Amino acid sequence: MIRTVVTGCAGHLPERVVTNAELAERVDTSDEWIVARTGIRTRHIAADGETTGDLAVAAGLKAMTAAGVGPEDIDLIIVATATPDNTFPATAAQVQARLGVRQGAAFDIQAVCSGFIYGLATADNFLKAGQFRRCLLIGSETFSRILDWEDRTTCVLFGDGAGAVVLEAQESEGGNDSPGVLTTHIHSDGRHHDLLYVDGGPSSTQTVGHLRMSGREVFKHAVTNLSAVIQEALDATGLQAGDIDWIIPHQANKRILDGTARKFGLDPAKVVVTVDQHGNTSAASVPLALAAAIADGRVKPGDLLLLEAMGGGFTWGSALVRW
Numbered sequence: 001m002i003r004t005v006v007t008g009c010a011g012h013l014p015e016r017v018v019t020n021a022e023l024a025e026r027v028d029t030s031d032e033w034i035v036a037r038t039g040i041r042t043r044h045i046a047a048d049g050e051t052t053g054d055l056a057v058a059a060g061l062k063a064m065t066a067a068g069v070g071p072e073d074i075d076l077i078i079v080a081t082a083t084p085d086n087t088f089p090a091t092a093a094q095v096q097a098r099l100g101v102r103q104g105a106a107f108d109i110q111a112v113c114s115g116f117i118y119g120l121a122t123a124d125n126f127l128k129a130g131q132f133r134r135c136l137l138i139g140s141e142t143f144s145r146i147l148d149w150e151d152r153t154t155c156v157l158f159g160d161g162a163g164a165v166v167l168e169a170q171e172s173e174g175g176n177d178s179p180g181v182l183t184t185h186i187h188s189d190g191r192h193h194d195l196l197y198v199d200g201g202p203s204s205t206q207t208v209g210h211l212r213m214s215g216r217e218v219f220k221h222a223v224t225n226l227s228a229v230i231q232e233a234l235d236a237t238g239l240q241a242g243d244i245d246w247i248i249p250h251q252a253n254k255r256i257l258d259g260t261a262r263k264f265g266l267d268p269a270k271v272v273v274t275v276d277q278h279g280n281t282s283a284a285s286v287p288l289a290l291a292a293a294i295a296d297g298r299v300k301p302g303d304l305l306l307l308e309a310m311g312g313g314f315t316w317g318s319a320l321v322r323w
């Protein structure tokens with residue numbers, strides 16, 4: 001059988017770091033409030049002119065280097081983003097050109113914070129079907145461009161960044177112990193549009209718009225939906241929560257991460273946390289967290305990783321990966 005194996009992973013963050021104290025000079029907030037409610041201490045913010053595409057190219061190049069592949073080896077590029085450089089063409093097409101990839105297909109996926117999991121599910125199905133051999137999957141965002149910097153309830157939560165993986169179709173014996181993507185699950189429920197959305201767009205207001213969120217409501221849905229989709233992944237494979245070595249979650253809020261781990265009786269120490277340093281980087285947060293846990297040696301060959309995310313739409317999803 002063919003299985004999708006992760007052969008390289010890397011992240012890229014803008015240079016500029018913004019602290020909670022700096023935000024407190026701009027809106028009525030405090031380091032204490034932000035840390036207590038979210039766990040966020042700092043976030044990276046893109047420089048003027050530094051785009052989602054720039055971050056995606058940088059992360060993509062690093063992931064290709066980690067995988068030991070060149071532009072001639074990639075035949076599928078997927079960029080998960082809700083903050084594309086242009087309304088069209090897809091950021092992925094620009095990334096393809098800038099990386100010197102001249103074959104295959106490139107397109108964007110828009111599932112907000114679940115974008116990377118949606119991208120992983122999409123790539124996994126293409127690779128397993130034999131339609132493509134090697135995919136560069138990137139989550140890249142510049143949410144700083146769609147924040148209302150006067151709104152303290154949202155502007156403190158997000159940051160910019162990109163993370164990327166190289167995925168390869170490899171022959172596998174199958175089973176839960178062989179390396180690669182074991183299972184993916186994605187869902188959406190469009191009825192909750194008003195709880196998390198951007199109040200602009202090319203066809204509605206002809207403006208870029210700003211992010212609007214009912215944080216408390218999103219929080220409640222997040223814990224319920226994430227628990228369900230994690231259980232779905234376990235049921236699909238016959239694995240138990242106790243088999244999971246590392247949870248690599250979307251980084252929205254430390255309280256959501258801890259709450260989800262507790263629900264499955266898992267030690268919060270098994271949850272990879274980057275929200276403290278990156279804030280919520282939407283589609284970039286899962287690959288950024290994965291890259292951090294690989295770089296510091298936490299993730300080892302044979303480990304079972306649970307990836308999960310929830311975002312605007314609502315969208316949510318999970319994946320189990322044997323490293």
Ligand code: ACO
Binds near residue numbers: 034038114156213222
């Ligand atoms: N500083 C100080 N006070 C604040 C701030 C702030 N930055 N923001 C809000 N407050 C105030 C509110 O005005 C409110 O004051 P009031 O009681 O006088 O009305 C009080 O703090 C409590 O506000 P809540 O919204 O009830 O606070 P809560 O504990 O729910 O925390 C938060 C808010 C952090 C947004 C939380 O609800 C959350 O993280 N929700 C999930 C959000 C999320 O995951 N979003 C990402 C989804 S992914 C995507 O697709 C983009």
